[in-house]
Amino acid sequence: MTSQQLNLGELKPVLEQYATGGRSQLLPALWAAQNIYGYLSEPVAVAIGKALKVPLADIYGVIEFYTMFYKEPVGDTVVRICVSPVCTQRGGREILDSVCEHFDIMPGETTSDGRYMVEAVECLGLCDFSPSALVGEVPVALDGASDPKSWILSPNPAPLGHLEGDPYWLLGSCGQVDPTEVAAYEGCGGFMGLKRALQNSPEFVIEEITKSGLLGRGGAAFPTGVKWKFTSQAAGEPKYMVCNADESEPGTFKDRVLMEGYPLSIIEGMVIAAYAVGSHQGYLFIRGEYMRAQNIMQKSLENARAAGYLGKNILDSGFDFDIEMRSGAGAYVCGEETALFESIEGKRGFPRLKPPYPTDQGLFGKPTDINNVETLCAATWIMANGADAFRSMGTEGSAGTKVYCLSGDIAKPGVYELPLGITLGEILQKAGGVQGELRGVLIGGAAGTFAGPDDLDLEMSFEGLAENKYFLGSGVVNVINTERDMRQILYSLAHFFAHESCGKCFPCQLGTQRQLEIMDKAVQGQLTNADLVALEDVGFAMAETSICGVGQMASTAILSAWEKCPDVFGLEESFDG
Amino acid sequence: MSEKYIQLTIDGTPISVPAGTTILDAAKEADVEIPVLCYFAHTTANGLCRLCVVEVEGARMLQAACVVAAQDGAVVHTRSPKVERARRTLLEMLASTVDISESPELQALVAEYECFPERFEGGKKRQPVVIDDNPVYLRDYSQCVMCWRCVQVCADDAQFTYALNFSGRGFDTQIATFFDKPLTETTCVFCGNCIGVCPTGALKAKREYLIEQGVAPEQVLELTRLKGRKNRT
Numbered sequence: 023m024t025s026q027q028l029n030l031g032e033l034k035p036v037l038e039q040y041a042t043g044g045r046s047q048l049l050p051a052l053w054a055a056q057n058i059y060g061y062l063s064e065p066v067a068v069a070i071g072k073a074l075k076v077p078l079a080d081i082y083g084v085i086e087f088y089t090m091f092y093k094e095p096v097g098d099t100v101v102r103i104c105v106s107p108v109c110t111q112r113g114g115r116e117i118l119d120s121v122c123e124h125f126d127i128m129p130g131e132t133t134s135d136g137r138y139m140v141e142a143v144e145c146l147g148l149c150d151f152s153p154s155a156l157v158g159e160v161p162v163a164l165d166g167a168s169d170p171k172s173w174i175l176s177p178n179p180a181p182l183g184h185l186e187g188d189p190y191w192l193l194g195s196c197g198q199v200d201p202t203e204v205a206a207y208e209g210c211g212g213f214m215g216l217k218r219a220l221q222n223s224p225e226f227v228i229e230e231i232t233k234s235g236l237l238g239r240g241g242a243a244f245p246t247g248v249k250w251k252f253t254s255q256a257a258g259e260p261k262y263m264v265c266n267a268d269e270s271e272p273g274t275f276k277d278r279v280l281m282e283g284y285p286l287s288i289i290e291g292m293v294i295a296a297y298a299v300g301s302h303q304g305y306l307f308i309r310g311e312y313m314r315a316q317n318i319m320q321k322s323l324e325n326a327r328a329a330g331y332l333g334k335n336i337l338d339s340g341f342d343f344d345i346e347m348r349s350g351a352g353a354y355v356c357g358e359e360t361a362l363f364e365s366i367e368g369k370r371g372f373p374r375l376k377p378p379y380p381t382d383q384g385l386f387g388k389p390t391d392i393n394n395v396e397t398l399c400a401a402t403w404i405m406a407n408g409a410d411a412f413r414s415m416g417t418e419g420s421a422g423t424k425v426y427c428l429s430g431d432i433a434k435p436g437v438y439e440l441p442l443g444i445t446l447g448e449i450l451q452k453a454g455g456v457q458g459e460l461r462g463v464l465i466g467g468a469a470g471t472f473a474g475p476d477d478l479d480l481e482m483s484f485e486g487l488a489e490n491k492y493f494l495g496s497g498v499v500n501v502i503n504t505e506r507d508m509r510q511i512l513y514s515l516a517h518f519f520a521h522e523s524c525g526k527c528f529p530c531q532l533g534t535q536r537q538l539e540i541m542d543k544a545v546q547g548q549l550t551n552a553d554l555v556a557l558e559d560v561g562f563a564m565a566e567t568s569i570c571g572v573g574q575m576a577s578t579a580i581l582s583a584w585e586k587c588p589d590v591f592g593l594e595e596s597f598d599g
Numbered sequence: 600m601s602e603k604y605i606q607l608t609i610d611g612t613p614i615s616v617p618a619g620t621t622i623l624d625a626a627k628e629a630d631v632e633i634p635v636l637c638y639f640a641h642t643t644a645n646g647l648c649r650l651c652v653v654e655v656e657g658a659r660m661l662q663a664a665c666v667v668a669a670q671d672g673a674v675v676h677t678r679s680p681k682v683e684r685a686r687r688t689l690l691e692m693l694a695s696t697v698d699i700s701e702s703p704e705l706q707a708l709v710a711e712y713e714c715f716p717e718r719f720e721g722g723k724k725r726q727p728v729v730i731d732d733n734p735v736y737l738r739d740y741s742q743c744v745m746c747w748r749c750v751q752v753c754a755d756d757a758q759f760t761y762a763l764n765f766s767g768r769g770f771d772t773q774i775a776t777f778f779d780k781p782l783t784e785t786t787c788v789f790c791g792n793c794i795g796v797c798p799t800g801a802l803k804a805k806r807e808y809l810i811e812q813g814v815a816p817e818q819v820l821e822l823t824r825l826k827g828r829k830n831r832t
Contacts, residue, residue: 064778077754077761078777079785086766086775093778353768370765375646375666525765525772528648529685531745532692535770539722556718563688566661566681567649574660 030069032058037073045076046386048084048368052091053349061092076368087370087524089143089352090310097132097139101174102156102311106145106272107468108429110514111506112165114153118142121170138174144354144518145272145468146311149429149500150183150436159313179314182283183275184436188452189415191407191423192399193439196283202321204329207286213331215405219294220339224254227298231401234409235421240266240357240394241469241495242571243484246401249391252381253299256389263301263343264366264385264392265292267308267315268350268357271467272518273498276425277395279437281308281315284399285322289345291398293331294405296343299391304345307362310352320347354522358570359384359392361524372526373570394496396425417443420483424497428453431460431503443486447478449499458503462586466495468518469575471582493578508590509545512580516541519576530573533564537577549592554584605671610678622653622664622675633677634686634708637746638665639796642756645747650686650708654679661685687712695719696770698726698741701800705744727773732781734823735789736804740773743801749774749793762787789825 036054040047051074055066062085071078085091103109103118118129121140125133132139148154151163157177167173187193199206207213219227232247253261265288269277280288292304306323308316323345326332334342353371355361360374363385384390393401400422404412412422420442426449429435433454440449446463450456460475471492473480480490487494502511520538525531540557543549561577568574584591603618607625614629621644626633636648644665652661656674661681669675676682690709694716699705709716730738753763762785766775776785794802809819 067778077764077786079761079764079775082766082775082777083764087768089768520769523769525745525767525769526645526647528650528689528693528745531770531772532689532696535696535723536692536719539719552718559684559688560692563685563692567652567663567685567689569646 028059028063028065030065033066033069037069041073044074045368046366048074048076048081049088049348049351049365052081052085053351056091060098061095063093074368080369083370084368087353088310088350091351095132095136098137099139099158099174100156101138101140101158102143102146103140104144104146104148104152104154104156105142105514106518107464107511107514108145108149108273108500109153111430111500111502111511112152114164115142115510115514117153117155117164117167117170121174124170143311143352144521145270145274147269147275147278147309148180149273149275149427151180152429152435154180156311156313161314183279184434185279185283185438186434186436186452187423187439188441189423189439191403191439192280192284192287192396192425193437194284194287194399194403196280201283201285202318202325204286204325204331211406212286213290215402215407216290216293216297216331217337219297219405220337220341224298224300227294227405228254230409231298231404234400234404234412235416235419236397236400236404236412237420237484238394239396239400239424239496241271241466243494246393246397249381249393250295250298252379253301253389253391256382258383258387258389260303260388261299261301262385262388262390263292263296263299263304264359264362264390265304265306265345265395265398266357266359266362266392267306267312267319267395268362269312269395269496270309270354270357270522271469271496271498272515273429273464273467273470273500274427274496275429276427276437276497278312278315280395280399280425281312282318285319286326287399287402288319288395289322289326289331291393291400291402292345293336293343294401295391295393295398297341299389301391302342302344304343305348305366305385306345307348307350307356307366309350309356311350316347316349323347353524354518355524355570355572358572361570362392363390370524372524373572375569396497415441417481417483417485419485424482424494426482426497426499428499428501430464430501431457431506432499432501433457443481443483445478446473446480446482446499449482450478450501453499456501456503458505461502461504461506461508462583464498464500464502464579466493467498467500468515468579469493469571470495470498471578472586474586508583508587509541512583512590513538513541513545515579519572523572523576527567527569527573529564529567530569530576533560533568533573534576536560537564537580541580544591547592554591557581557584605669607669607671607673607675609675616669618668618671620669622655622662622667622669622673623651625669626653626664626675626677631677633664635665636705636744636798637748639746639748639798642748642751642796647745647747648689650689652682652685653677654682683712687714690714691716691719693744695722696724697744697799698724698739699799701742702744702798705799723770725770725773731805733783733787733789734805734825735782735791736794736802737808738774739801739803741801742799743774744799745772745774746798748796748798749802752792752796753787757792758788758790760786760788760790763793 646666
């Protein structure tokens, strides 16, 4: 279809809906337009630019930044096949090849009948079903999948997934009742935490969360109570409460399971946080690939609003708060809090320099509390059950439970809520044990580190891991047996970072590419000692000089593999230069 | 109100500067030179190139001197082994990506830090074709280091014309117009600010370029006359 044939009339309601919001509505407007036309053409971008008063070059910059926005027509259905480390480990790349062969196209191309476009994508957060794909909006498990014709023509939605709690605190009634129904949630003790919060002062809530020792569960492990206190005390109005549901760390899928299985607990946590910090406007930012989670969260927001848990005068407390849901559009870096703010503000997801920190100048330059999905579920639980109860599990430095994401060569991949402080070996046992002979465990995700078969007594707590130069991150436990091709896994890690680097600071923009090239040589078996020296220098430069965590952590997993399994690189022992 | 001063040490030299001064400016006071590439006094500092990183004792990472404020009592090292390793690697990655043949300052840094960009030989380079789409200037992004200065002066740092932004992401990021249109079809007013702030040979006035190519002066004038622009979007 040429641009002249587009009927811009269909766009009118979209423009009317979003124009008053200006630039901050750019991503929603682009999504709505793409949903109409299938892609974002020049005249559509011009119309959006005029309506929202955004410079055209900036709109182009945004379209180009996010991988889920297309500036050319694509197939009616986009088939996104995951090639991130976990799915690569389990045959994702071979599936991509077979699909492309079946349709006789290359990745990124559309079939001649215009029905399907096939894309290789980074982690879809379906690692418990790996290898996996997203057919249109349908998440599909491809383990043992037959020929592409069947699962692409009639995709069978993957279930919520295997989940186990010991105890069931944060997972609560996850997956057991209709997740969007307020009455069902109340029947399982839902909204008790919020009621207790609203009966007390915001200071009491902050004190309770501080006493609980809750540390942020998104990866950075910052004390939640301190963050709330800083936000509540910061000068400037309005204040914002943001839920970071941009979960994109390869190997991580707990937030997807929580959103699909226990969405009202997240909403309750957001209201509690907003009450504590003094915010009346919240944003729930969910990654674009989590379409099913978005639908469930949207319905849950409507139901919570209808039941009086959102909006004006919540539960007759005099407290007003509402939540706007935002969809990402394909950018791992937007999980970085300041990049996420930029995205909500309608810009490319470039991380900001810190300081200033979000608690002082976050979204729209205002004091902002931003918390991960699991952190908010924990806050809900703590407000319902008390800080002391939370502290009854875990260790001195890591209170409570952690929701782990078990994937790879393990008997029962899935989400496991377990007390912090148990050992890596115990976690693997909970999930039914390793399948095959253990080669290594990637802890913390792509930005994490490899543990070896001798590390099963590692204490899985924030402090216990940090002592041993590990990083709990978002709770990824990706198990790899000796049958797997480690070089291919490391290559896919390098590929992930090169693909997801935003391009702002030089070390990450250039270093992730150089790292990928060196790992490509490793796959080809052509590494030299000089390449390994270069790999360490590149990793050093990224870790020491990158602006945000993406670049700072882009080499940790690969360099830890180099330390733990130097034979993978074609050399007998670790290089110690 | 009197300004609050802080004391710090840079490469062993004690120095006193007003609170809020960047490490880069404090170093100038101490007569210590720190290399910069993206930093430019008249545009917003974004801390992109990280060549100005320094080691601050007790800090978790190296610090970008152009954007980080000096702290009272800080002990700063601008040429420690860590700093040199980081700068050398950054310069090597840059020189193996971008054509620096017309950038004497960058070449001097590559020599000063004893860089060996050839270690990345065979790696991907940025080699887009030269864009010659207007009578005023050429855009040779194979020489672009992505300092952002042109985008900044085109937008809120000077001209408010917003003709330039980015295409791509990561390594493949490039300065771009709306849907890669010729500059004559954009909001560009040919103020020339972007050419003025470009630290490399990426943006070049067309007259200068044609004279270098040996084109006769009267022809140069003919070739660089700005005609009425149409089809602006």
